[in-house]
């Protein structure tokens with residue numbers, strides 16, 4: 001206690017410390033730097049403190065404190081998740097020792113900036129491997145500091161970047177459609193509605209219809225926008241709010257759409273595997289990941305029904321599947337896991353699909369539609385060719401019992417220079433759950449929303 005009276009002062013005779021982020025340290029060996037960050041881990045010995053510091057810039061780094069530096073009040077007080085500031089000299093770790101990035105910082109001055117609690121309220125006590133799921137969810141803001149959640153979020157950022165890069169190289173333009181809308185896209189049962197200055201309005205289920213309206217001005221377009229679904233059940237792949245990556249491509253045929261899907265998925269996967277940060281994360285979280293090979297299996301809906309029956313995959317009520325059935329989540333996943341590679345499931349019956357889907361010429365009860373299915377998750381993409389003919393679209397509204405008036409702006413596309421076009425929506429959290437082998441899409445969302453949860 002007596003020794004703990006030492007007050008550290010920065011030594012003015014030392015070379016000025018350069019402010020640095022942890023990721024820069026391997027480039028700065030021999031330099032004196034100033035660092036700020038959180039105490040990720042702490043190991044105290046009689047003569048040394050070892051702090052693993054985290055500053056959000058990516059890699060961690062080890063600080064070594066000794067001598068006067070561990071005889072201060074702050075040294076007595078230090079806790080995990082406290083913020084600190086420190087100056088020190090970077091050196092390579094000694095032969096036979098290891099530390100993040102192969103370096104350590106020999107600290108000559110440091111202080112606590114914000115002390116995290118000890119005792120009952122200590123960070124380490126709040127979340128552990130056996131913390132109850134609902135408490136975990138309440139503490140998502142703290143869980144996000146953990147290594148797994150941090151890795152998933154960093155991966156997510158890179159994934160979005162590589163999708164954007166792909167679109168950019170293909171001259172597909174990004175737009176930002178509205179989230180507050182007055183029409184549905186995927187049927188009324190999953191709409192969140194709210195009062196909009198006295199009129200009914202909804203949170204968007206899909207930006208597809210808006211993307212279609214700008215094909216005549218911007219050509220091929222995409223958006224990465226939140227979509228909302230009032231899902232009335234808790235599953236491991238459904239969120240109430242999810243990030244929806246949607247694209248709409250003009251002057252294409254159905255085969256072009258399928259080729260595009262294969263290409264964008266494989267290119268983004270390849271780029272992530274080639275990215276040094278992303279590939280480390282894949283190696284840690286999903287070391288057995290095998291990139292999908294082209295071409296993907298193209299499976300006709302009718303053949304999928306046959307597959308299910310031949311492999312004894314039954315409906316929920318125990319009966320065989322028949323053409324016209326909506327393949328349930330469990331059956332779809334069983335089939336996909338058995339086939340164990342991405343599948344383009346195509347040509348769904350019209351009765352199962354939305355009003356806007358184009359029918360197959362000569363097989364009018366079926367549509368030019370596609371779901372991309374991946375092992376472990378099931379459907380990650382839904383897409384189709386769109387009805388381009390005015391009368392056919394009007395019949396589509398009628399079949400689905402949707403009043404056409406609120407859709408006048410969408411219908412106008414068929415009036416003023418209509419054209420063949422198609423597009424798709426990809427669930428970003430599902431794609432990540434597949435790639436990083438997460439049990440649930442909730443892990444791929446910063447603050448997941450699902451039935452009963454909108455906090456924090």
Ligand code: 4AD
Pocket residue numbers: 185186205206207208229231237238239240241242244246247379380381382383384423424425426427428429430441
């Ligand atoms: O199949 P969906 O409903 O298709 C559409 O919304 C089309 N309008 C998209 C388009 O063509 N532009 O949804 C597309 C994808 C699904 O394949 C799934 O990956 C994801 O969105 N998705 C969800 N992800 C998480 N939670 C939910 N509740 C989801 N609902 C759909």
